[in-house]
Amino acid sequence: MNTFYDALETRSPEEREAAVMAALPGQVAHAQKRSAAFAEILAGVDASQVTSRAALARLPVTRKHELLERQQARRAAGGDVFGGFSAVGFGAGMPRVFASPGPIYEPEGTRRDYWRMARAIHAAGFRPGDLVHNGFSYHFVPAGSMMESGAHALGCSVFPGGTGQTEQQVQAMAELRPAGYIGTPSFLKLILEKADALGTKLPSVGKALVSGEAFPPSLRDWFAARGVAGYQCYATADLGLIAYETSAREGLVLDEGVIVEIVRPGTGDPVPEGEVGEVVVTTLNTDYPLIRFGTGDLSAVLPGPCPTGRTHTRIKGWMGRADQTTKVRGMFVHPGQIATVAKRFPQVLRARLVVSGEMANDQMVLQVETRETAGGLAQQLEAAVREVTKLRADVQLVAPGTLANDGRVIEDARSYR
Structure with missing residues (x-):
């Protein structure tokens, strides 16, 4: 063999x-x-x-x-x-x-x-x-x-x-x-x-x-x-x-x-x-x-x-699909939009948008790996998300290596029950 x-x-x-x-x-x-x-x-x-x-x-x-x-x-x-x-x-x-x-x-x-x-x-x-x-x-x-x-x-x-x-x-x-x-x-x-x-x-x-x-x-x-x-x-x-x-x-x-x-x-x-x-x-x-x-x-x-x-x-072989486009509050959010936001800030190492809540009551949190947690970065990111997606999101700054290495840019964690 x-x-x-x-x-x-x-x-x-x-x-x-x-x-x-x-x-x-x-x-x-x-x-x-x-x-x-x-x-x-x-x-x-x-x-x-x-x-x-x-x-x-x-x-x-x-x-x-x-x-x-x-x-x-x-x-x-x-x-x-x-x-x-x-x-x-x-x-x-x-x-x-x-x-x-x-x-x-x-x-x-x-x-x-x-x-x-x-x-x-x-x-x-x-x-x-x-x-x-x-x-x-x-x-x-x-x-x-x-x-x-x-x-x-x-x-x-x-x-x-x-x-x-x-x-x-x-x-x-x-x-x-x-x-x-x-x-x-x-x-x-x-x-x-x-x-x-x-x-x-x-x-x-x-x-x-x-x-x-x-x-x-x-x-x-x-x-x-x-x-x-x-x-x-x-x-x-x-x-x-x-x-x-x-x-x-x-x-x-x-x-x-x-x-x-x-x-x-x-x-x-x-x-x-x-x-x-x-x-x-x-x-x-x-x-x-x-x-x-x-x-x-x-x-x-x-x-x-x-x-x-x-x-x-x-x-590694097949690990899932890359198309993670998600509909939030009646509007589509694309992985490319999250990448656009992240590229505006050199402090951002990786980013993942987590969509949670019950349907019709969607909540978005942009999780961002960065070494800089001061200087108003979170507020700037919130403004960028609103500009790019036309939707509001909270921003959570986390330490490098916190986010899972699974290729997810948008995670839909909503309850569909």
Whole structure:
């Protein structure tokens, strides 16, 4: 399990960073030239100067809801169904099109292992010559195709099991004897429970790559007790693979084909290492060149390298959603507004807005980590909150390190009973 998919996984961090930063200006220029959306979003940006993470962090973040809004607007006008984000059009260069909830439409290009899933499949223990039972959906969403193309790139055969029909899934597994399963963890649990109910043994299924849902240690142990070593990966329909679990089971290692930043929710500002924030990804995929794409997911960088010898950065995995927009007294309050308030005061280290009280009797308290508690800072912050949100809030100054490191910028603590 400690063998590597390729030499990229064990490059020195300095070599990797130099390579991706060398590729970044060309990707930004390509997005500006071939993607109508990014020609607009990155208007005025000199791509040749985007050669560092600091320069990348100055570019705007495009969040998933903005991508959807652009797609909807273009479709309503009879234009590009991809909202100007795709660099390729229908035809030989785009063999498939998929739909995610929204709907958001995603193109699939012709590149081998287009979604870059082979790396995660390999890390989960699959090898050339294995038969993979693919339990992801093959219609509408790209998950089935993502995993199948990755398995083929690794040299595996695939049974396209899809979803549902658990009794037939058990029969196929019993007769075909696949080396393992790929799909959601909950569906694998259903299949194994159905096999138990039918009295059918599935001794060949010894490994699994799961995604699309939370994979708690309790479920991982449940699989292990039945002889199945389960590993997880983090991927999206827009970006493909972002990170994957290894045999060390200490966080998820970032994929080699993406540049990942962790930013403060509601902003594009990178947070210090270890602090929870929103996962923002720049992909090196030239067919669908997403630059600083905000996933809306929360995570944090883990210190140090993976014990398996892979040298890329590790993240904790999925830790919740970053979109914490909350309605207070009939008005929406956004994480970006709290960030705007905090940026006005260099004394503010971190800030969190806590909304409490019964519905229709909302109370807001802005909790602020600071080393300065005098000089009228609380009163200035109260005035800033009122100016930015048009709502009144009390301000509570607290010592550095008081607020939980969970990525929360707005906490809704109201009673809904």
